[in-house]
Amino acid sequence: MFWWLETCVGEHRLENKEAPLVIWLQGGPGASGTGYGNFQEVGPYDVGWKPRKHSWVEKVSILFVDNPVGTGFSYVEDGANFTHNNAEIAADLLTFLKSFLNDKPEYIDTPLHIVSESYGGKMAAELARAIVHAQETEDLKVNFRGVALGDSWISPVDYVLAWTPFLKAWSLLEDVALANVSQVALRTQQAVGNGNLTGATALWALLEETISNATDNVDWYNALLHNVDGEDSSVWLSAAPTSRLQASMRRLLARYHNDALSDFMNGSVRKRVGIIPDHVSWGGQSAKVFEELSGDFMVDVIKVVDDLLASGVPVTVYNGQLDLICCTLGTDAWMDQLKWKGLRAFQAASPEPFYVKGDRTQTAGFFKAHKNLAMYIVLNAGHMIPSDQPKAALLMLEHIMSRGERVGLVDA
Incomplete structure (x- = not known):
């Protein structure tokens, strides 16, 4: 499992305190x-080693991990070692974290946050729960401070059902196409309800194709x-897809x-790192990673988030206003299903605007929180x-990190 650690640039640390360590999980x-x-x-450099403005290393150290195994420069030599569900992904990540902390014990007491994006949020929630359990059984010593779920695939069915009203509101579906899309979305929901998870993933692919065509x-x-330019990558998409699922997988x-x-x-990067085996290419097994998880792709982890909240773990949900695949309508739908006892108070809280420095007149987004649950909507x-x-x-x-310090593990 390949990882990359970028340490915080000291002069910009939060309030001159010890820089938190963020585990970044991609989708x-x-x-x-x-x-x-x-x-x-979010790293300090762009492609070509050009320094990035507003890199997250201004505030935190970041531990990037290529996971599940087979992603990026991570690889498997035995196909049986690909993961097939979220629990296996979390188990591998927990093993990785233990190994990392064993090699770098100076991070054991460092405030640790998990920040994620897209499918990474589904993995992050499961990893966070595994960390809590490992702490309870004294199998892991770590200063865990919370998890942030960014535009995350927490409840696939809720997103599938939200695409129709979202696209209608944006004037992207007229009535005939709307009816067709709605029908496929309902079939997808029914397949999940019937336990036909692989079939549901295939219907998800059909739904994406139907929406793209319309x-x-x-x-x-x-x-x-x-029709975004540069979506196709000839490096790893050289062969034509053999199924609708492969086509959707490759598009995403x-x-x-x-x-x-x-x-x-x-x-x-390969040359600079100097440890990548000759037979491993970056992203060479990524398509296989997706395929092996097709039976778990449409499974939700709402209960996992509920367990985290009940355990007092600070949970942040954040969404981009313009995101379609994990649109805010879908995020609101799955959050409304939480059993957490603080949900009603959270729902009743009034969102507050926030602004970036030097641009006070333009609203950057909205934020609301109650106890250990917070949500951000980032505009544009x-x-x-x-x-x-x-x-x-x-x-x-910066808000998430400082809030994690204030909230800590609370009686939720």
């Missing part, structure tokens, strides 16, 4: 955190865009494996919030 499944998250979102290829990561992963990033990771941002609104994302990160 997909099969998207590389050491690649995309590091070099195209909307002139609306961008799943930013609903303002269509292509952004994370664009040619410039692939060339950079397999060239300059899609699925990849740090790329779309880097200043707002950095401000949000």
Whole structure:
């Protein structure tokens, strides 16, 4: 399992305290955190080693992990070792974390946060629960401070059902197409309800294809865009897809494996790192990672989030206003299903606007919280919030870190 640690630049640490350590988990499944998250979102350098403004290392140290195994530069030599469900992913990540802390014990007492994006949120929630359990059984010593779920695939069915009203409200579906999309969405919901999870994933792929055809290829990561240039990556999508599922899988992963990033990771980064086996290419097994998880792809983890809240773990949910695939309508729907006893008070809380420094007149987003649950909506941002609104994302990160320090593990 390949990882990449970027340490905080000292002069910008939060209130001159010890810099927290953030584990960044990318989505997909099969998207590389050491690649995309590091070099195209929050790390200190862009592709080509160009310094990034508003990098998260201004506030925190970041541990990027290529997971599940087979993602990025992580690899398996025995196909049986690919993960097939979220529990297996969390078990691998927990093993990794123990190994990391054994090698770098100076981070044992460092405030630890998990921050995630997309499918990474589903994995992050499960990992957070595994950490809590390991702490309770004294199997792990770590200063765990909370988890942040960014535009996260927490409840697939709720997102599937939200796409229809979302696209209708944005004038992207007229009545005939709307009826067709709604019908496929309901079939997907029924398949999940009947326990046909692999079939539900296939229907999800059909639904994405149906929506793409009806909307002139609306961008799943930013609903303002269509037919986005550079989505295809010839480096790893050289063969034509053999199924609708492969086509949808590749469409979603292509952004994370664009040619410039692939060339950079397999060239300059590989050379600089110097430990990658000759037979391993960056992202070479990513498609297989996605396929092996197709039976778990449509399973929700709402209960996992509930367990975290009940355990007193600070949980932050954040969404980009323009995101389609994990749209805010779907996020609101799954959050409304939480059993957590503080939910009604959270729902009744009034959102407060927040602003980036030097731009007081333009609202950057809205925030609300109750006890150990918080939510941010970042305006004018899609699925990849740090790329779309880097200043707002950095401000949000600072809020999340400082809130984690204040809230700690609370009686929820």
